[in-house]
Amino acid sequence: MARLNMVEAIDQALRQEMDRDDTVIVLGEDVGRDGGVFRVTDGLYERFGEDRVMDTPLAESGIVGFAIGMAIGGFKPVAEIQFSGFVYPAYDQLLSHAARFRTRTRGQRTVPMVVRMPYGGGIRALEHHSESMEAIFAHIPGLKVVIPADPYEAKGLLTSAIRDPDPVVFFEPARVYRAIKMDVPEEQYTLPIGEARVVREGADLTLIAWGAHVRTIKEAAERLAADKRCDVEVIDIRTIAPFDAATVVASVKKTGRAIIVHEAPQSGGFGAEISAQIMERAVLHLEAPVKRVAGFDTIPPLSKLEDLYQPSVDLVVDEVIATMEF
Amino acid sequence: MSMSQEQLLEMFRCMVKIREFENRAHEMFLAGELPGFLHLYLGEEAIAAGVTAALRTDDWVASSHRGHGHLIAKGGDIRLMMAEIFGRSTGYCKGKGGSMHIADLDLGILGANGIVGGGIPIATGAALACQYRGTDSVVVSFFGDAASNRGTFHEAVNMAAVWDLPVIFVCENNLYGVSTCQRDHMRITDVAERGAAYGIPGVVVDGNDVEAVYEATVTAVASARRGAGPTLLECKTWRHQGHFVGDPCAYRDPSEHEEWMAKDPILRGTRMLIERGFATKDAIARLTSEIKAEIEEAIEFGRSSPWPDVADLLTDVYSD
Numbered sequence: 001m002a003r004l005n006m007v008e009a010i011d012q013a014l015r016q017e018m019d020r021d022d023t024v025i026v027l028g029e030d031v032g033r034d035g036g037v038f039r040v041t042d043g044l045y046e047r048f049g050e051d052r053v054m055d056t057p058l059a060e061s062g063i064v065g066f067a068i069g070m071a072i073g074g075f076k077p078v079a080e081i082q083f084s085g086f087v088y089p090a091y092d093q094l095l096s097h098a099a100r101f102r103t104r105t106r107g108q109r110t111v112p113m114v115v116r117m118p119y120g121g122g123i124r125a126l127e128h129h130s131e132s133m134e135a136i137f138a139h140i141p142g143l144k145v146v147i148p149a150d151p152y153e154a155k156g157l158l159t160s161a162i163r164d165p166d167p168v169v170f171f172e173p174a175r176v177y178r179a180i181k182m183d184v185p186e187e188q189y190t191l192p193i194g195e196a197r198v199v200r201e202g203a204d205l206t207l208i209a210w211g212a213h214v215r216t217i218k219e220a221a222e223r224l225a226a227d228k229r230c231d232v233e234v235i236d237i238r239t240i241a242p243f244d245a246a247t248v249v250a251s252v253k254k255t256g257r258a259i260i261v262h263e264a265p266q267s268g269g270f271g272a273e274i275s276a277q278i279m280e281r282a283v284l285h286l287e288a289p290v291k292r293v294a295g296f297d298t299i300p301p302l303s304k305l306e307d308l309y310q311p312s313v314d315l316v317v318d319e320v321i322a323t324m325e326f
Numbered sequence: 327m328s329m330s331q332e333q334l335l336e337m338f339r340c341m342v343k344i345r346e347f348e349n350r351a352h353e354m355f356l357a358g359e360l361p362g363f364l365h366l367y368l369g370e371e372a373i374a375a376g377v378t379a380a381l382r383t384d385d386w387v388a389s390s391h392r393g394h395g396h397l398i399a400k401g402g403d404i405r406l407m408m409a410e411i412f413g414r415s416t417g418y419c420k421g422k423g424g425s426m427h428i429a430d431l432d433l434g435i436l437g438a439n440g441i442v443g444g445g446i447p448i449a450t451g452a453a454l455a456c457q458y459r460g461t462d463s464v465v466v467s468f469f470g471d472a473a474s475n476r477g478t479f480h481e482a483v484n485m486a487a488v489w490d491l492p493v494i495f496v497c498e499n500n501l502y503g504v505s506t507c508q509r510d511h512m513r514i515t516d517v518a519e520r521g522a523a524y525g526i527p528g529v530v531v532d533g534n535d536v537e538a539v540y541e542a543t544v545t546a547v548a549s550a551r552r553g554a555g556p557t558l559l560e561c562k563t564w565r566h567q568g569h570f571v572g573d574p575c576a577y578r579d580p581s582e583h584e585e586w587m588a589k590d591p592i593l594r595g596t597r598m599l600i601e602r603g604f605a606t607k608d609a610i611a612r613l614t615s616e617i618k619a620e621i622e623e624a625i626e627f628g629r630s631s632p633w634p635d636v637a638d639l640l641t642d643v644y645s646d
Binding site: 025051056057059061062064065066067068069070071072073074075077089092093096097100101102103104105106107108109110141142144164165166242 | 388418419420422423427428429431436437439440441444446447448449450451452453454455456458459465477478481482484485488641642643644645
């Protein structure tokens with residue numbers, strides 16, 4: 001078992017799945033000779049050659065549409081979009097075509113493809129290079145939306161995503177890419193798509209996040225425990241579509257309090273859906289209003305303001321205390 | 327390359343089948359029997375018939391919003407098509423997709439497509455799948471003049487050119503994007519000129535001449551099959567009806583109608599068959615009435631099929 005960061009874990013997942021299944025094809029801008037701008041596909045071109053690791057023209061709509069055609073034709077394309085902020089020209093292809101092919105063919109054919117991309121802030125980038133628009137993908141019936149929080153999850157969830165018969169949008173938190181290393185098994189393994197993970201058990205309040213902010217809420221929970229303030233349960237959602245409401249609802253029924261943390265703009269963010277599910281299914285168990293700690297309804301700002309924009313451990317701790325005292 | 331009597335009759339039969347299918351769909355839509363929208367292929371039949379005559383069963387086609395003709399020509403089951411257009415559970419999409427979303431992968435039909443230009447990159451990806459597998463199958467992408475203004479067209483044609491993919495981009499130039507005349511939506515006269523921008527052949531053909539369409543497609547297909555890459559084939563045509571059923575077509579000059587009805591592909595096909603002694607008037611009338619009976623049977627199948635069950639609302643979205 002090696003200690004890997006998320007970039008290395010994803011690279012390994014791709015390499016092992018490409019070894020196992022020769023229908024897996026990686027394509028995207030600069031993924032081949034260059035190994036990707038974040039080096040996620042490093043070494044794949046050398047190992048598998050240009051037929052299986054394709055440097056495409058700069059054409060996102062073309063890349064995703066092309067991947068759909070490949071998937072229908074029997075391949076399992078894994079397309080990289082360089083930053084999630086560049087995916088919108090391809091949104092039409094995902095929404096109007098990839099997500100609907102199963103319905104159009106009476107359930108006979110689907111589009112087994114993955115579109116993976118770095119997303120989110122914390123890397124001192126700007127606008128398109130920092131945004132967190134996962135909710136607009138979770139809103140599309142027929143798509144799955146997977147967001148790993150750490151290297152171990154990244155490898156297992158990506159392997160599952162590639163093997164999944166449905167189209168999967170795979171968001172990789174750029175802030176986590178090289179921030180942490182952890183033990184990642186050398187052998188292949190899968191993690192279930194559609195199941196949240198209880199990271200830490202607690203009795204007083206449920207903190208919920210995905211991607212980079214699983215670390216934020218975990219740290220907040222540990223600090224609150226160390227300060228003997230309260231005992232917080234931490235849930236990593238992992239896949240926002242399909243969303244594992246059952247795990248969240250069971251936790252909130254136990255704790256009676258919930259705070260959802262995400263860096264996406266608050267209005268219409270996925271936190272709103274989680275909050276609604278809690279209201280519909282656990283309202284009589286609540287001791288306090290469900291709270292969201294989210295990004296502002298604005299364009300992600302440059303680095304100076306970014307720390308204010310992003311949910312922080314301090315802010316989460318304050319909100320937990322306020323909710324406990326409600 | 328002259329075509330045999332048998333081949334010409336087969337293409338003619340295909341054109342008549344599309345014509346009769348569309349005529350009846352038109353009538354039924356006006357009578358309020360069909361839900362959704364209809365974009366009729368009337369007047370453009372020679373393109374679907376000529377192009378697909380040059381294809382094999384293991385070749386693919388990606389269609390457009392005006393797709394009935396392509397689907398019929400590639401062998402689509404008209405009973406399932408009618409049922410789908412009627413919105414019945416026996417249809418191609420279990421009555422949930424309608425006219426613009428019919429696909430049949432077993433016949434190489436990648437699907438009609440409600441998004442203009444949406445199918446062009448998908449066809450291109452399917453062409454890579456063919457190339458990669460080492461087969462000599464090819465893919466035809468059908469789209470209109472207006473779609474060639476979309477980014478998907480330019481992105482996909484460029485990719486196909488760079489990778490020598492076996493795809494034939496068939497532009498059915500009917501001179502209008504909904505109501506906007508071609509001269510108002512692009513500066514060039516021939517969409518085929520756009521091939522030069524990507525380093526691929528651009529060929530212009532009379533889209534109402536089924537033999538000409540067939541011959542141009544044969545050349546493009548042969549080139550694609552031997553690995554020489556894509557061709558942009560522009561077929562000049564004209565739709566008899568509006569963009570959709572219900573479009574009053576006020577944007578077209580009535581003189582255009584006269585001019586193009588004289589160039590009607592079925593009229594021309596009929597004349598050609600008789601002149602060459604390949605069919606008599608009576609034989610053509612017999613063939614047409616046979617096809618009409620087939621269409622009526624398909625209509626009856628569609629009309630009498632059950633509506634989708636309420637349980638179907640949630641099916642076929644995910645694999646699990």
